Amino acid sequence: MSVEKVEALIVGGGQAGLAMSEHLGKCGVPHLVLERHRIAERWRSERWDSLVANGPAWHDRFPGMEFPDVDPDAFVAKEKVADYFVAYADMISAPIRCGVEVKSVRRNADGPGFRVETSDGVIEASYIVSATGAFQHPVIPAIVPEGVVATQMHSSAYRNPDQLSEGAVLVVGAGSSGTQIADELLRVGRRVYLSVGPHDRPPRSYRGRDFVWWLGVLNKWDAEAMPGSEHTTIAVSGAHGGQTVDFRRLAAQGMMLLGRAETFKDGVMHFAPDLASNIAQGDANYLSVLDEADAYIARNGLDLPQEPAARKIDPDPQCVTDPILALDLVSAGITTIIWATGFSVDYSWLKVDAFDENGAPKHQRGISAEPGVYFLGLPWQTRRGSSFIWGVWYDAKYLADHIAKQRNYLAYSSSRQRETENA
Ligand SMILES: Cc1cc2nc3c(=O)[nH]c(=O)nc-3n(C[C@H](O)[C@H](O)[C@H](O)COP(=O)(O)OP(=O)(O)OC[C@H]3O[C@@H](n4cnc5c(N)ncnc54)[C@H](O)[C@@H]3O)c2cc1C
Numbered sequence: 001m002s003v004e005k006v007e008a009l010i011v012g013g014g015q016a017g018l019a020m021s022e023h024l025g026k027c028g029v030p031h032l033v034l035e036r037h038r039i040a041e042r043w044r045s046e047r048w049d050s051l052v053a054n055g056p057a058w059h060d061r062f063p064g065m066e067f068p069d070v071d072p073d074a075f076v077a078k079e080k081v082a083d084y085f086v087a088y089a090d091m092i093s094a095p096i097r098c099g100v101e102v103k104s105v106r107r108n109a110d111g112p113g114f115r116v117e118t119s120d121g122v123i124e125a126s127y128i129v130s131a132t133g134a135f136q137h138p139v140i141p142a143i144v145p146e147g148v149v150a151t152q153m154h155s156s157a158y159r160n161p162d163q164l165s166e167g168a169v170l171v172v173g174a175g176s177s178g179t180q181i182a183d184e185l186l187r188v189g190r191r192v193y194l195s196v197g198p199h200d201r202p203p204r205s206y207r208g209r210d211f212v213w214w215l216g217v218l219n220k221w222d223a224e225a226m227p228g229s230e231h232t233t234i235a236v237s238g239a240h241g242g243q244t245v246d247f248r249r250l251a252a253q254g255m256m257l258l259g260r261a262e263t264f265k266d267g268v269m270h271f272a273p274d275l276a277s278n279i280a281q282g283d284a285n286y287l288s289v290l291d292e293a294d295a296y297i298a299r300n301g302l303d304l305p306q307e308p309a310a311r312k313i314d315p316d317p318q319c320v321t322d323p324i325l326a327l328d329l330v331s332a333g334i335t336t337i338i339w340a341t342g343f344s345v346d347y348s349w350l351k352v353d354a355f356d357e358n359g360a361p362k363h364q365r366g367i368s369a370e371p372g373v374y375f376l377g378l379p380w381q382t383r384r385g386s387s388f389i390w391g392v393w394y395d396a397k398y399l400a401d402h403i404a405k406q407r408n409y410l411a412y413s414s415s416r417q418r419e420t421e422n423a
Contacts, residue, residue: 003124005123006032007125008032008127009102009114009123010024010031010033010129011105011132012035013096013131014133015040015062016392017096018039018085018089018094019062019392019393019395020033021094021095022092022393023397023399023400025094026400027404029404032097033096033097033131034096034102034118035099036099036101036119037098037099039098040081040084040085043082044082046156048159049159051077053075053081055075056072056242057071058072059212059216060076060390061389062389063390073210075239075241099120100119100120101118103349104116104350105351105373113125113372114126114373116128126372127372127373128352128372129375130347130374130375130376133345134343134377135156135342135343136345138339138343139341140341141261143262144264144329148329149330152339154338154340155177155341158181158338161185164185166335167333168333169192169193169335170194170195170329171195171338172338172341173197173233173339173342174196174197175233175234175340176235179194179247180237182250183239183250186250186255192254193332194250194258195258196247196279197233197274198232198233198260199278199281199285201244202215202234202285204242205242207294207305208305214296222383223384225380248279248320251319256324258271258319260278267328267329267330268328268329271323273325347361354368354369354370361375363375363378365382365395366381367399374402377392381395382394
């Protein structure tokens with residue numbers, strides 16, 4: 001069987017794979033991108049219908065191309081985000097092969113580099129870049145057994161309200177996905193329960209600037225270490241032109257807020273008594289951004305309009321002051337549970353020594369513990385922005401530079417070697 005040889009193989013044709021292709025191309029490194037479906041497939045078909053980007057068009061893009069025919073301050077619909085990456089691949093002439101899945105990557109037993117088994121044959125590569133995304137496998141905590149309600153699904157399987165059977169909906173998880181889906185269901189008249197865990201909820205905008213701008217100038221996108229030891233979900237939304245996620249407003253519109261979902265027994269779901277503190281923590285995060293923004297404006301003498309109304313926080317609604325701690329799901333009329341509880345990674349195809357005992361990549365800024373293997377698009381890979389559209393582009397540049405440097409070392413030969421070769 002013939003074996004194709006490439007120098008660098010990028011696995012995954014989402015934004016990370018394309019950014020890597022662009023930078024490897026600029027560094028003159030021959031490479032190939034393999035994508036099992038289509039370019040930016042997750043944006044195209046693996047998210048709910050009404051999803052728009054969480055950041056405005058001027059920000060959630062690569063430096064080399066703007067969104068065509070879009071107001072830079074608008075939040076672009078997911079289809080257009082996918083179209084953008086297809087156009088981008090075209091612009092950089094990315095050497096990408098779609099419809100080819102990488103089944104396994106192993107270090108060559110009898111030579112340098114890696115042997116890659118794909119759905120379309122075998123490839124040998126000197127460098128492997130895993131750009132398969134941080135949001136791969138839906139995670140559903142084992143709390144409610146099957147059959148208790150008609151449907152349990154992960155947020156990644158939700159498409160639109162028409163897909164759900166009649167009845168109330170319990171959404172578990174109040175990050176960006178959970179709050180947007182719960183809001184969408186409330187707007188079409190569903191009875192909605194939302195389980196709210198610890199979260200950050202930055203203002204959508206303040207004093208005339210979107211929060212992505214504030215995170216930029218306050219140097220938070222580039223923060224290298226996660227504040228605190230635990231990942232805290234962030235509740236932001238670009239839906240309906242972009243609004244601050246405000247749980248009190250949702251409660252005033254009829255949404256029933258609950259604490260963190262904990263256990264289920266005899267038809268009853270139990271929630272932690274942490275709703276008020278989770279809401280208070282979200283408020284503190286919100287107000288801290290306003291404080292830092294005000295200080296930045298004062299320090300830099302910027303002329304941005306005052307916005308005192310942003311500091312007005314309404315009293316806690318009754319569902320927060322007197323929270324439901326136990327809910328009989330059937331009596332409450334709940335027919336669907338949507339778990340907006342995040343994702344895990346899947347590197348089962350990457351059979352090299354680059355993972356810790358929990359299966360997490362061992363790496364430094366994406367350069368893995370296994371020489372020649374690289375990771376891209378990981379949350380906090382180098383900074384807060386690493387798993388987002390704009391951030392991955394800079395991480396890809398760093399990795400491409402590293403590969404180019406490695407190639408230069410390998411190309412080195414001493415003057416004595418050269419004399420011998422030329423003799
Ligand atoms: C609901 C949601 C909304 C988001 N909204 C935003 C936003 O508004 N702005 C923002 O900046 N970020 C957003 N993100 C975060 C991030 O930008 C996206 O998750 C983005 O899709 C990540 O791009 P990626 O290229 O790293 O991975 P992915 O988009 O997951 O791309 C990986 C690709 O690899 C392919 N693949 C996987 N395994 C293999 C294999 N073995 N062989 C071949 N191909 C393979 C997949 O088919 C996929 O196309 C959002 C994330 C989620 C979950």
